[in-house]
């Protein structure tokens with residue numbers, strides 16, 4: 063089985079690579095070979111690569127920057143996926159793709175279901191929704207895992223931003239009125255592997271019956287403030303020296319950003335359980351594992367260069 067996996071330098075692609083490699087040959091093209099921002103070239107690339115399964119976690123994920131790069135965000139998050147989905151539909155090659163809580167308008171308090179009305183508040187959210195719609199319209203065998211607040215011990219994410227800020231500042235101010243589920247890339251990768259791997263020989267049929275959008279996040283909920291507080295407490299309890307004394311809850315209005323984020327990012331997990339029998343760990347449990355890895359990486363880096371507690375600053 064030839065598995066085309068995009069975005070292997072990213073969080074989800076990086077976590078998926080070793081899991082999927084157990085069950086097939088991973089084709090992980092570089093950006094020159096497979097550039098989502100150049101949709102017209104993707105058909106030729108796919109014809110050459112001839113995958114039996116396509117897993118596409120690559121995306122334009124810079125939420126604020128997308129407000130000023132609308133055209134590029136749409137090409138990467140919608141134009142590229144549309145071409146992939148049309149290729150996959152024509153040849154009945156199953157496609158796994160990823161979506162976001164930012165497709166919703168964030169109103170109310172109820173968890174969003176897969177068929178809840180969308181209403182993106184940001185260019186990023188709108189571009190991801192356009193990708194979801196195009197994949198669905200192409201009519202091929204597909205699964206779109208809709209996730210939220212993704213992070214890992216490595217990569218560009220909120221955990222690493224907060225870890226850096228906590229070494230620099232006495233006070234962190236973090237929004238407490240946006241609610242969702244922080245989700246580790248490894249939780250997503252494990253769930254995708256649990257769905258896909260036992261069904262490698264009949265994924266077309268599985269996705270035709272049970273595919274479409276499925277919410278895939280860690281269980282439980284918190285605010286970004288709750289998440290930041292848990293990160294700071296977890297790092298301190300693991301012996302890291304931090305400047306941060308207070309993590310102060312603030313309102314969204316007091317943390318102006320270029321893009322608007324949804325207030326309610328809760329995603330209902332019942333379809334994941336019902337269709338695939340998959341459950342996910344609570345966000346605190348998943349965070350604990352990730353903090354262990356994060357601290358281990360910091361210690362390794364500190365041994366290599368003792369003068370710096372935090373390495374890889376450029377990625378924070």
Ligand SMILES: NC(=O)C1=CN([C@@H]2O[C@H](COP(=O)(O)OP(=O)(O)OC[C@H]3O[C@@H](n4cnc5c(N)ncnc54)[C@H](OP(=O)(O)O)[C@@H]3O)[C@@H](O)[C@H]2O)C=CC1
Pocket residue numbers: 068069070071072073074075093096097098099100118119120121122123138159160161162163190208209210211212213217218
């Ligand atoms: N991060 C999050 O909080 C959330 C993410 N999602 C979705 O989950 C999926 C995985 O996200 P995540 O792993 O966090 O994303 P990352 O930002 O960690 O990784 C994205 C990957 O896409 C690659 N990429 C960017 N532009 C292109 C392009 N033009 N052609 C090919 N590859 C490109 C990046 O390469 P490079 O590093 O070279 O730019 C990177 O490897 C995405 O669909 C995302 O929208 C959903 C909810 C939350």
Ligand SMILES: Cc1cn([C@H]2C[C@H](O)[C@@H](COP(=O)(O)OP(=O)(O)O[C@H]3O[C@@H](C)C(=O)[C@@H](O)[C@H]3O)O2)c(=O)[nH]c1=O
Pocket residue numbers: 123124125162163164209210211212219220223224227234235236237240286317319323
């Ligand atoms: C760093 C920081 C952020 N914040 C706020 C800003 C924002 O509302 C929230 C999260 O900030 P970030 O910019 O890290 O998160 P953001 O980039 O919006 O994260 C999103 O990424 C995309 C790709 C997704 O699909 C979403 O699910 C979500 O994970 O926390 C603070 O209040 N204080 C702080 O010190």
Ligand SMILES: [Mg+2]
Pocket residue numbers: 123124125126
């Ligand atoms: Mg961000």
